[in-house]
Amino acid sequence: MSSLSQSAAHSDEQPASLVEDEASLLKQPKAVWAVFFACIIAFMGIGLVDPILPALAEQLDASHSEVTLLFTSYNAVMAIAMLITGWISGRIGIKWTLLSGILIIAVFSALGGLSNDIWTLVSLRGGWGLGNALFVATALAAIVSLSKSGTARAIILYEAAIGLGISVGPLLGGWLGAMTWRGPFLGVATLMVVAFIGLSVLMPKQKPSNTAKAKASLLDPFRALKHRSLFVFGITAALYNFGFFTLLAYSPFVMGLDEHGLGFVFLGWGILLAVTSVFMAPKLQLKFGTIKSICIMxxxxxxxxxxxxxxxxxxxxxxxxxxxxxxxxxxNNTLITTAVMNAAPVERSTASAAYSFLRFLGGAIAPFMAGKLSEIFNPHVPFYVGAGFVLLAVVFIMMNEKHVKHVDEIGAGH
Structure with missing residues (x-):
């Protein structure tokens, strides 16, 4: 198997279109499937706590806005940590960055399962966010680098892992949460140990000292945001994440379902997310173009x-x-992730870090804001405000179309 650096160089030569005919999506090295499996488990963490939010509020004597801080602390720490992922991976290598992220997630999720009050749990979710940042930012670069089927198909595989993790997470969370609210946290810790073993065995070794990433600076993500195209996609993602996390963190409180019921609802949500990210997004990109498709969705x-x-x-x-x-x-996730990877002439890991920083800032503010709006006004208001932010994202990307239209031109050049 070629080294990560050689694979990355090879992947840079691939056309950026979402529709590629070179190799089957399923014909991947074992290392790709190891990262894929670990991605599923990592993204379980996002939706895993959804079915237990009402139970947490009741059993820990917390308000809705206090419980939504589980998402706020997670996303806030993840946003800031995204800025250092490239610097860290450049020094210890992609493999050890992934393994470090997995280990941190396992430790903090286990400690969360052993905690006894909402504020301890909120703090520990922040530590979980640190681990997730190290893993998520590096996992995309790893799958793209190790994949033999081109950049666009590798991104689709990554998005499929996200979809599977987000869909299975609530189902598992509902099942474990019905027994005890601690179950989902301890479950993730256990699965992360399995992922750690899998990656340790299957991922190839890499010497970061001879790579360009070893010279990565902590300022690289901020420099990358000077590229207007990357900045536009980052702000767009931050705005639509207000809607995304209003749905994810607040809707469980108004559905009136138990843990199992919420688990099945978000299972359906996640299945549609996974299926469309893999099968529908490429067709939309081909028919309407990336930017128009993002706006429509x-x-x-x-x-x-x-x-x-x-x-x-x-x-x-x-x-x-x-x-x-x-x-x-x-x-939208597949379309915008693919666009970000080709938006600016910077390292993919740097582009991902810069974009994710802005994206998760929106995800940090939205959950707590939704809980507070419902307490101050009424249960309807958070959804209206979320809708307003998502529409603002559409307006923003349309106003800046001239700065991002080259993404469609790259795809058309395939």
């Missing part, structure tokens, strides 16, 4: 959030809207 997502705001008290409407939103988000 975000517009329909804003409509669904508005529908949830209008009919917040009608259980079946909220459930249906949550599940359908998975399709909009699955398409």
């Amino acid at each position: 975000l517009f329909f997502f804003a409509v669904l959030l508005a529908v949830m705001g209008i009919w917040t008290s009608t259980q079946w409407v909220v459930i249906a809207a949550v599940i359908l939103a998975g399709a909009m988000l699955g398409n």
